[in-house]
Amino acid sequence: MKAVLCKSYGPPETLVVEEVASPKIDDESVLIDVHAAGVNFADTLIIQNKYQMKPPLPFSPGSEVAGEVLEVGSKVEHVQTGDRVLAITGWGGYAEQATAHRSTVYPIPGDMDLNKAASIPTVYGTSYYALKQRAGMRSEETLLVLGATGGVGLTAVELGKLMGARVIAAGGSDQKLSIAAEYGADHLINYREKSIKDEVRALTDGQGADVIYDAVGGDAFDQAMSCINWNGRLLVVGFASGRIPEVAVHRVMNKSCQIVGVLWGATLIKEPEINRKNFEEMLDWFAQGKLRPHVSNVIPMDRAAEALGLLLERKSVGKVVLSMRGG
Numbered sequence: 001m002k003a004v005l006c007k008s009y010g011p012p013e014t015l016v017v018e019e020v021a022s023p024k025i026d027d028e029s030v031l032i033d034v035h036a037a038g039v040n041f042a043d044t045l046i047i048q049n050k051y052q053m054k055p056p057l058p059f060s061p062g063s064e065v066a067g068e069v070l071e072v073g074s075k076v077e078h079v080q081t082g083d084r085v086l087a088i089t090g091w092g093g094y095a096e097q098a099t100a101h102r103s104t105v106y107p108i109p110g111d112m113d114l115n116k117a118a119s120i121p122t123v124y125g126t127s128y129y130a131l132k133q134r135a136g137m138r139s140e141e142t143l144l145v146l147g148a149t150g151g152v153g154l155t156a157v158e159l160g161k162l163m164g165a166r167v168i169a170a171g172g173s174d175q176k177l178s179i180a181a182e183y184g185a186d187h188l189i190n191y192r193e194k195s196i197k198d199e200v201r202a203l204t205d206g207q208g209a210d211v212i213y214d215a216v217g218g219d220a221f222d223q224a225m226s227c228i229n230w231n232g233r234l235l236v237v238g239f240a241s242g243r244i245p246e247v248a249v250h251r252v253m254n255k256s257c258q259i260v261g262v263l264w265g266a267t268l269i270k271e272p273e274i275n276r277k278n279f280e281e282m283l284d285w286f287a288q289g290k291l292r293p294h295v296s297n298v299i300p301m302d303r304a305a306e307a308l309g310l311l312l313e314r315k316s317v318g319k320v321v322l323s324m325r326g327g
């Protein structure tokens with residue numbers, strides 16, 4: 001089979017495509033004929049040895065896939081050969097075949113397109129866990145999403161709206177923010193042109209946002225700390241800006257607010273039951289058309305560097321997907 005390989009750490013251009021042996025399953029895993037793999041910001045980090053997970057070289061990046069089941073281990077009962085599934089792979093997804101543990105393999109709802117299905121696991125898994133379990137967000141609360149045009153950000157907008165929040169979407173371009181509006185954002189802030197702090201204060205009668213979802217860090221985080229409401233929760237999701245911010249803790253005390261960490265990937269091992277229930281709920285919502293994955297670009301696997309470049313250059317909206325079946 002063909003696979004995109006990271007043979008030495010470096011930027012996306014250092015990735016190569018080569019023939020490799022098919023991966024083997026154990027009793028508890030599933031072999032998948034991969035049609036598409038979701039592209040995540042973390043993939044840009046793992047190939048540069050800047051991510052918390054460090055698979056031994058050479059490896060294929062790619063933490064999520066969609067495709068058809070080729071083979072199941074003896075202890076796998078919920079899916080069988082030929083089923084259409086989406087799955088979390090950790091890494092190894094940028095390949096024509098990949099394996100996943102049975103606990104992270106889900107049947108695809110209805111006749112959903114496989115490119116869209118591949119875009120689901122990480123972004124929806126992260127945002128639902130963040131808003132539901134970590135923030136305990138209630139309907140009627142005000143949610144501010146930083147990086148609202150990106151993979152995780154757009155799902156936070158969509159899920160926040162579905163959960164009944166008033167959603168303020170902050171992003172870096174009017175054009176990209178118009179998609180956030182289509183996904184339910186009530187207010188838009190272009191943070192390349194306007195102050196997040198001033199806009200949010202104006203929109204909330206000076207009170208600030210109850211829940212802040214931050215996948216950007218840097219200056220956006222600094223401003224968010226100046227427009228968080230009393231009892232607010234600021235969700236630390238990521239640092240797409242490249243700067244990990246710092247905060248003087250008296251500011252946390254003065255607002256009686258919380259800064260709450262979110263590390264969704266670890267819940268797969270530490271709290272698998274929470275993750276399973278979250279996915280069951282969301283897969284129902286997909287089947288009912290209440291959630292609609294947004295894929296801005298489908299790129300053939302031979303052009304993986306271009307796919308990752310779209311994220312690094314802030315040119316994507318929602319998700320980019322790598323296709324193992326052409327563009």
Ligand SMILES: NC(=O)c1ccc[n+]([C@@H]2O[C@H](COP(=O)([O-])OP(=O)(O)OC[C@H]3O[C@@H](n4cnc5c(N)ncnc54)[C@H](OP(=O)(O)O)[C@@H]3O)[C@@H](O)[C@H]2O)c1
Nearest residue numbers: 041147150151152171172237238239240241262263264314
């Ligand atoms: N904690 C967790 O469990 C978890 C799970 C998934 C992802 N993450 C993290 O969340 C962050 C976003 O991931 P993603 O996959 O959603 O990425 P993405 O699709 O590339 O979205 C990131 C967004 O951040 C904004 N941004 C602001 N400054 C940027 C910069 N200098 N470079 C690139 N983007 C910038 C961009 O929107 P504008 O151009 O509109 O500003 C972009 O759309 C990453 O740090 C990732 O590691 C964390």
